[in-house]
Each structure stands twice: as C-alpha cells, then as structure tokens.
Amino acid sequence: MSLDIKKFSDVLRMHKVSVTASRMKIFETLLQAERPLTNSEIVKRTPTVDRASVYRNLELFAELGITETMLRGWTPLTELAEPFRAHHHHMTCESCGRMIEIEDHELEEVLGSIVARHNFKLTKHLVELTGLCAQCQVS
Amino acid sequence: MSLDIKKFSDVLRMHKVSVTASRMKIFETLLQAERPLTNSEIVKRTPTVDRASVYRNLELFAELGITETMLRGWTPLTELAEPFRAHHHHMTCESCGRMIEIEDHELEEVLGSIVARHNFKLTKHLVELTGLCAQCQVS
DNA sequence: GTGCTTGCAAACATTTTGCACCATA
DNA sequence: TATGGTGCAAAATGTTTGCAAGCAC
Numbered sequence: 001m002s003l004d005i006k007k008f009s010d011v012l013r014m015h016k017v018s019v020t021a022s023r024m025k026i027f028e029t030l031l032q033a034e035r036p037l038t039n040s041e042i043v044k045r046t047p048t049v050d051r052a053s054v055y056r057n058l059e060l061f062a063e064l065g066i067t068e069t070m071l072r073g074w075t076p077l078t079e080l081a082e083p084f085r086a087h088h089h090h091m092t093c094e095s096c097g098r099m100i101e102i103e104d105h106e107l108e109e110v111l112g113s114i115v116a117r118h119n120f121k122l123t124k125h126l127v128e129l130t131g132l133c134a135q136c137q138v139s
Numbered sequence: 140m141s142l143d144i145k146k147f148s149d150v151l152r153m154h155k156v157s158v159t160a161s162r163m164k165i166f167e168t169l170l171q172a173e174r175p176l177t178n179s180e181i182v183k184r185t186p187t188v189d190r191a192s193v194y195r196n197l198e199l200f201a202e203l204g205i206t207e208t209m210l211r212g213w214t215p216l217t218e219l220a221e222p223f224r225a226h227h228h229h230m231t232c233e234s235c236g237r238m239i240e241i242e243d244h245e246l247e248e249v250l251g252s253i254v255a256r257h258n259f260k261l262t263k264h265l266v267e268l269t270g271l272c273a274q275c276q277v278s
Numbered sequence: 279g280t281g282c283t284t285g286c287a288a289a290c291a292t293t294t295t296g297c298a299c300c301a302t303a
Numbered sequence: 304t305a306t307g308g309t310g311c312a313a314a315a316t317g318t319t320t321g322c323a324a325g326c327a328c
Contacts, residue, residue, distance in 0.1 A: 022309070
C-alpha cells in the first residue's frame with residue numbers, strides 16, 4: 001500500500017471516522033490530479049462513487065484538513081493539502097493559465113508574525129497571486 | 140454625488156462600458172455591505188435589478204478589477220476592491236466567524252520580492268488566514 | 279440611430295436532503 | 304451489532320442563455 005494512502009487512512013482513524021472504499025477512491029482521484037479540480041471534475045473522475053457521497057466527503061476532507069480549496073472565477077478548486085503535498089502557494093498567469101507553485105520561508109515567517117500580533121491561532125492559510133508570467137509579458 | 144460613485148463611473152467610462160442604473164444599484168449594494176457577500180445576497184439586496192443582470196455585472200466588475208472574490212467553504216464572496224476600499228487581507232476565525240482585516244507593509248514587500256524573482260507581473264493577490272481568534276481560544 | 283444592456287423565461291448545472299439499505303469498527 | 308456511510312431519487316439553489324425591447328452615448 002502506498003505511503004500516502006496509509007497516511008490518509010491514519011488521518012481518518014485519528015478523527016474516528018470510517019475508512020471506506022468511497023473515501024479511498026475520492027482520495028486517489030485527488031492524488032492523481034495534475035492540478036486542482038472542480039467538484040464536478042472530481043465527481044466525473046470518481047465514477048464508481050455517487051455524487052452525493054463525493055460532496056459529503058469533500059466537505060469532510062476540508063474539515064479534517066486533508067484538502068484545500070481555492071477559487072478560479074466563481075468556481076472552487078480542490079487539491080490535497082499537507083501532509084499529502086508539500087506546503088506551497090500558487091501564482092497563476094491570467095493569460096496562459098500556467099500555475100507556478102511557491103514555497104517561501106520568509107513569507108511564512110511574516111504571516112506567522114502577523115498572526116502572533118493578533119493572538120490568533122492559525123489553522124490554515126492561503127496565498128494566491130495572479131498576474132502575467134514572464135513569457136506572456138513578452139508575447 | 141458621492142466620491143465613490145464618481146470614481147466608479149469613471150472606471151466604467153475608462154473601459155468604455157455604459158454607466159447604467161443597474162450597475163449603479165449593484166455598486167451601491169456592495170458599497171453598503173458590512174462584509175463580503177455571496178452572489179445570492181447581492182441579488183437579494185438589489186431587488187430592482189434582475190438576477191441575470193446582477194450575475195453579468197458581477198462578472199464584469201471582477202474583470203475590471205472593481206471587485207475581489209474570496210471563498211468561504213465552497214461559496215464565493217465578493218467585496219469591493221481598491222480603490223474603493225483600503226488594500227487589506229482577511230483573517231477569519233473558524234469558530235465565531237469574525238473576520239479581521241489585515242494591512243501589513245512587510246507582507247506586501249515579501250510578496251513583491253517573490254513575484255520579482257519569477258519575473259512575474261502581479262495584477263492582484265489574495266491572502267487568507269484561518270484559525271481561532273484570541274477570544275475563541277479561551278472559551 | 280446604433281449597439282450595448284436589460285428583463286424575462288427557460289434551460290442548465292450544482293449542491294443538498296431524506297430515507298432505506300449496507301459496511302466498518 | 305450499532306453507528307456511521309452509501310446510493311438513489313428528488314428537491315432546492317445557483318448560474319447561464321436567447322431574445323425582444325429599452326437605454327446610454
């Protein structure tokens with residue numbers, strides 16, 4: 001069994017929810033995704049699981065911190081969160097759609113200090129940059 | 140006429156789209172909003188304008204940079220962008236729902252340096268922090 | 279006057295719910 | 304075997320579209 005799948009079932013057990021075949025299938029769909037997916041893409045890519053169950057479980061995954069959601073237009077996109085993917089943020093080119101992943105230590109530090117200043121306890125954070133990539137600025 | 144409304148019609152004219160009563164009404168709804176609103180809240184709060192026109196114009200506003208959109212769960216929320224509001228980000232308490240606005244110079248600088256490093260030209264950016272506010276950590 | 283905008287109504291898509299049945303722990 | 308999870312079907316929401324009429328420029 002793959003390491004990710006083991007980690008996944010551990011997270012479910014840790015939260016005392018059942019490890020079911022449907023949840024596995026949905027998780028595998030997310031694992032195999034080459035980019036963040038819309039809900040209906042996830043439904044399509046998990047044909048053996050009912051729509052309703054996909055929705056119920058995507059909501060569960062978000063609560064348990066297994067997934068993260070971001071926005072493209074008015075459409076929410078979901079991808080796996082840590083510890084299933086490296087921690088990162090996105091920089092999206094609005095011309096060609098290319099999505100660059102960002103990992104930046106200093107950025108994380110600044111966010112930490114803002115949060116501390118407000119006595120806030122952070123559970124997650126999202127940073128999305130939008131603009132034109134180097135290539136599209138030229139052409 | 141209020142300054143904001145003048146600024147708004149200037150933006151429309153600058154992009155060569157008509158200044159119409161519907162667009163004014165929708166803009167006023169956003170101006171008066173005490174927090175970011177869902178699409179259907181905007182529809183409800185702008186009863187004299189047809190749903191379809193609200194959607195069409197919210198899409199237009201987003202394109203012209205008049206509004207910004209963020210995500211709560213799977214629901215997109217819209218609020219006015221600069222120059223109609225001060226530049227800020229959000230820190231949301233997942234227990235009480237309180238939303239704190241963040242303005243932080245250092246944060247903006249770090250983002251700027253990341254973007255420059257990738258030869259990216261930024262048109263907009265979004266930072267969303269989620270966790271527990273000071274009060275909810277205690278109770 | 280011309281072309282962009284609107285309202286209306288219908289189509290379409292997405293998300294949620296209730297309930298009986300089934301599987302996991 | 305008790306509880307929680309699932310599929311199914313229907314309902315509720317949310318979003319988009321075509322078209323004729325109206326308004327901004």
